[in-house]
Amino acid sequence: MTTEPPIVRLTDLRLDRGGRSVLRGINLSVPRGSIVAVLGPSGSGKSTLLSALTGELAPAAGTVEVFGQKVPQDQRELLELRKGIGVLLQGNGLLTDLTAAENVALPLRAHTRLPKALIQRLVLMKLHAVGLHAAADAFPRELSGGMARRVALARALALDPPLMIYDEPLTGLDPIASGVVMSLVRRLNDTLGLTSIVVTHHVHETLPVADHAIVIANGGIVFSGTPGELERSQDPLVRQFLLGEPDGPIGFDAAPRTTTEAA
Known part of the structure; x- marks a missing residue:
């Protein structure tokens, strides 16, 4: 019986920004069908890692493989x-002069040649999947923060991608909306057969839906294991992050950040 290769594999990865190393020695395999939480304090390099996964940032060393191939440099x-x-995206990125349905339709119009009627049908299916079928004609300004986040999620799902990346999906949401979004992440992952990477510093909202968690701090991965193992960890660095303690082995804002450095 052959083992299916991971959908994402990072090997001895080093990422540099602004002339200095942000992350180094990163090794990670993301199995198909799983939800992996990438946790860490602000400025730890979580979004820098995301940039490498999407090909926006080339590795300084090591490799990034997605869908069994190295992330290409060729733009096409x-x-x-x-x-x-x-x-x-954590800011949703919705176009304010377009309705929810029109926002969700954007990737389909840009990347397919499907007829208009079929695009409209697919858009309504995606909105229904996130519980917003009735909000198709609403503009972003008419939506709550949680609803706008779900419209952005429907748009991200428009092309039926096998891999979903969530960049700080709970930013600006209240506890109820956060619970709805994370429950939706789990349900969509299971029902659509997705693989999900959730990049966040919202530990307690994310761990209940995750299969695996890593913690990034001080330029590398300081923990990798199940959510239960993370919560039981007695490592001083991990405990400092989980408890939100200001003093400890994690240095906050120890070095000036460049304008391009991600959170």
């Missing part, structure tokens, strides 16, 4: 790869 090949990756 990279565009094809990105069609298989859905990204939910």
Whole structure:
């Protein structure tokens, strides 16, 4: 019986920004069908890692493989790869002069030649999947923060990508909306057969839906294991992060950050 290769594999990865190393020695395999939480304090390099997964940032050393192939440098090949990756941005990125349905339709109009009627049908299916079928004609300004986040999620799912990446999906959401979004992440992952990477610092909202968790701090991975193992960890660095303690082995803002450095 052959073992299916991971959908994402990072090997001895080093990522540099602004002339300095942000992350180094990163090794990670993401099995198909799983939800992996990438946790860490602000400025730890979580979004820098995301940039490497989507091909925006080339490795300084090591390799990034997605769907069994190295992330290409050629722009045309990279565009094809990105069609298989859905990204939910922390700022939603919705166009304010378009309705919810029109926002969700954007990737379908840009990357397919499907007839208008079929695109409209697919858009309504995606909105229904996130519980917003009735909000198709609403503009972003008419939506709550949680609803806008779900419209952005429907848009990220428009091309049926096998891999979903969530960049701080709970930013600006209240506890109820956060619970709805994370429950939706789990349900969509299971019902659509997705693989999901959730990049976040919201530990307690994310761990209940995750299969695996890693913690990034001080330039590398300081923990990798199940959510239960993370919560039981007695490592001082991990405990500091989980408990939100200001003093400990994790240095906060120890070095000036460049304007391009991600959170």
